[in-house]
Amino acid sequence: MTSTDWSDRGLCRTADPDDLFVEGAAQNRAKMLCIGCPVLTECLAYALDHRIEHGVWGGMTERERRALLRRRPTVTSWLHLLETARMEHERSQDAAAAVPRAS
């Protein structure tokens, strides 16, 4: 699997690129495309790891990604960080579901 194989599964794959590479308030509409996208994590990690400066990727605008990169300057692999966080979240969800409820 190459680092961009995920893009074939993106909800925006049939969208007009002009709808994603917009400015200002139009970016909030562009971000709505990302809600529920099955490859949101991969997309965001790719944009962060490759320092992509334009457009909405993984539900974040370039301004939001820049701010995140400034807050976490020591992260060397966003893909690793975000996938680890996703796995831990899924494990905690599984553990919570396994706890019997008091009746």
Ligand code: SF4
């Ligand atoms: S997260 Fe958004 S920009 Fe990335 S592939 Fe999905 S829909 Fe497209």
